[in-house]
Amino acid sequence: PRRHDVLIVGGGAAGQAVTGSLLQRQPDLDIAIIEPSAEHYYQPGWTLVGGGVFDRKQTLRPMHDVMPEGVKWYQAAAAAFRPEQQQVVLEDGERLGYRTLIVAPGLTLDWDAIPGLRETLGRNGVTSNYRFDLAPYTWELINSTRKGRALFTQPPMPIKCAGAPQKAMYLACDHWRRSGALPDLQVEFCTAGAALFGVADYVPALMEYVDRYRINLAYQHTLIAVDGDNRLARFRVTDAQGNSEEVDKSFDMLHVCPPQRAPRFISDSPLADAAGWIDLNPETLQHRRYGDIFGLGDAGNTPNAKTAAAVRKQAPVVAENVLQALKGQPPRAVYDGYGSCPLTVERGKIVLAEFGYGGKLLPSFPIWLVEGTRPSRLSWLLKEKMLPWIYWNAMLKGREWLAKPEILTHRPADHEANAACDF
Ligand code: FAD
Numbered sequence: 220p221r222r223h224d225v226l227i228v229g230g231g232a233a234g235q236a237v238t239g240s241l242l243q244r245q246p247d248l249d250i251a252i253i254e255p256s257a258e259h260y261y262q263p264g265w266t267l268v269g270g271g272v273f274d275r276k277q278t279l280r281p282m283h284d285v286m287p288e289g290v291k292w293y294q295a296a297a298a299a300f301r302p303e304q305q306q307v308v309l310e311d312g313e314r315l316g317y318r319t320l321i322v323a324p325g326l327t328l329d330w331d332a333i334p335g336l337r338e339t340l341g342r343n344g345v346t347s348n349y350r351f352d353l354a355p356y357t358w359e360l361i362n363s364t365r366k367g368r369a370l371f372t373q374p375p376m377p378i379k380c381a382g383a384p385q386k387a388m389y390l391a392c393d394h395w396r397r398s399g400a401l402p403d404l405q406v407e408f409c410t411a412g413a414a415l416f417g418v419a420d421y422v423p424a425l426m427e428y429v430d431r432y433r434i435n436l437a438y439q440h441t442l443i444a445v446d447g448d449n450r451l452a453r454f455r456v457t458d459a460q461g462n463s464e465e466v467d468k469s470f471d472m473l474h475v476c477p478p479q480r481a482p483r484f485i486s487d488s489p490l491a492d493a494a495g496w497i498d499l500n501p502e503t504l505q506h507r508r509y510g511d512i513f514g515l516g517d518a519g520n521t522p523n524a525k526t527a528a529a530v531r532k533q534a535p536v537v538a539e540n541v542l543q544a545l546k547g548q549p550p551r552a553v554y555d556g557y558g559s560c561p562l563t564v565e566r567g568k569i570v571l572a573e574f575g576y577g578g579k580l581l582p583s584f585p586i587w588l589v590e591g592t593r594p595s596r597l598s599w600l601l602k603e604k605m606l607p608w609i610y611w612n613a614m615l616k617g618r619e620w621l622a623k624p625e626i627l628t629h630r631p632a633d634h635e636a637n638a639a640c641d642f
Pocket residue numbers: 228229230231232233234253254255256259261262263264265266295296297298323324325326348349350379380383482484515516517518525526527528529530559560561
C-alpha cells in the first residue's frame with residue numbers, strides 16, 4: 220500500500236486545522252487526508268442560521284476549496300485501523316500506510332436512537348440546528364409559531380457545542396419577545412442533565428434570561444420518542460432517587476438536539492476507550508497505547524468542551540507532537556483543555572463561556588473588554604463578524620498567531636504512551 224508520513228482521517232474542522240498547522244511548520248511534509256465528503260461545513264454558524272442572522276450558504280464551502288495544495292486527498296471513508304501494521308483500511312478494502320496517523324472524524328449524530336424523529340424532521344414543527352438542511356426551518360418555525368408550546372431538548376452529554384440547544388431557544392424567545400408573541404407561548408427546556416450549563420460561573424447570567432423569557436426548566440428529561448403527526452414528544456423523566464417514568468408532552472414547535480456518540484468505525488476499533496471515543500492523553504493528544512497515533516476534535520475522549528474553539532488550540536499541539544514523533548522524539552506540546560461556547564442569549568448579545576479542563580475559566584480577553592460571565596455586545600460582534608473569517612482564513616490555515624502551543628522543556632509527568640514509534 221501507499222505510505223504517507225502523515226495520514227489524517229477526517230477533513231472537517233480538526234483535520235483541516237491540524238493540516239494547516241503542520242504545513243506552517245513544514246511546507247514540504249508528505250500529508251494525505253481521508254475524507255468522504257465533497258462539502259466542508261462551518262457548523263458554529265448554524266445557530267445563527269436558525270436565528271435568522273446567517274444564510275446557510277455562508278456556512279458551506281466545497282471540500283476541494285478547503286484542501287490545501289500539495290496534500291493528497293483520498294475521497295473515501297476510513298473503515299478500520301490496523302495499528303500494528305501502521306495501516307488504515309478504506310471502505311472499499313484499499314489500505315493506506317502511514318508513519319504517523321491523526322484521527323479526526325468528528326462524532327455521529329444518532330437521529331435514529333429516537334423512534335419517530337427522522338421521519339418528522341423538517342415538518343410538523345420539528346427541527347434541529349444540528350443539520351445544515353434543517354437550520355433554516357428553525358427560523359421558519361420561529362416566525363410562524365405565535366402561540367402554544369415550544370420544546371427545546373438536550374440529550375445526555377457529551378455533545379458537541381453543549382450550549383447550542385439553549386442558544387436556539389434564547390434566540391427564538393428573543394424574537395418572540397420583540398414580536399409580541401412571547402406571552403402566548405409556553406417555552407420549555409427539556410434537558411437530560413441536572414444543570415443549565417456545565418460550568419457554574421455562567422449559570423447566573425443564563426438564569427436571568429430564563430426568567431426574562433419565562434422558560435420552564437425541565438431537568439432530567441430525556442427525549443425518547445417523537446410522534447410528529449400528533450405533535451407529541453415522549454420523555455423519560457428521572458427523579459432524584461433514580462426512579463423514572465415516561466411523560467408525553469404536546470408541542471407546536473420542537474427543536475431537537477440529537478443524541479451523540481463516537482463513529483462506529485472508531486468505537487469498534489482498537490483505538491477506542493470503553494465509551495467508544497479515541498483514547499488520548501489529555502495533554503499531548505497522543506494515543507495512550509500507540510505512540511504513532513494522535514487524535515483531536517469531537518471524536519477524542521479528552522474531557523474538554525467539544526467545540527471548534529477547542530480544535531483551534533488542539534491543532535498546533537498535535538502538529539508539534541506529530542513532527543516530534545516523525546523525528547523519533549517524545550511529545551513536547553501540551554493542551555490545557557480550552558474550549559469555548561458563545562451563548563447567544565439575545566440577538567446582539569452573547570455570554571462568552573471560555574474554559575479548560577476542570578471548568579477552569581480561560582478568558583481570551585481582558586475583563587474590561589469582555590466580561591465572559593456577563594452578556595456582551597462585543598462578543599456578539601466577534602461571533603457574527605469575526606469568527607467565521609478567523610475560521611476560514613486563520614484556523615484552517617494553521618496561522619501561528621491564532622494559537623501558540625505551550626511547549627514543555629521536560630516530558631509530561633503522566634505520559635503513558637510509547638515514547639516514539641518504531642519506523
Ligand atoms: P467535524 O467538523 O464534524 O468534521 C468531521 C469530518 O470527518 C467530516 O468532514 C466528516 O465527513 C469526516 N468523516 C466522518 N467519517 C469519516 C470516515 N469514516 N473517514 C474519513 N472521514 C470521515 N463550536 C464552537 O467552537 N463554537 C460554536 O459556537 C459552535 N456551535 C455549534 C453549533 C452547532 C449547531 C453544531 C452542530 C456545532 C457547533 N460547534 C461549535 C461545534 C463544532 O462545529 C465542532 O466541535 C467541530 O466541527 C469539530 O471538528 P471535527 O473536525 O472534530 O468534526
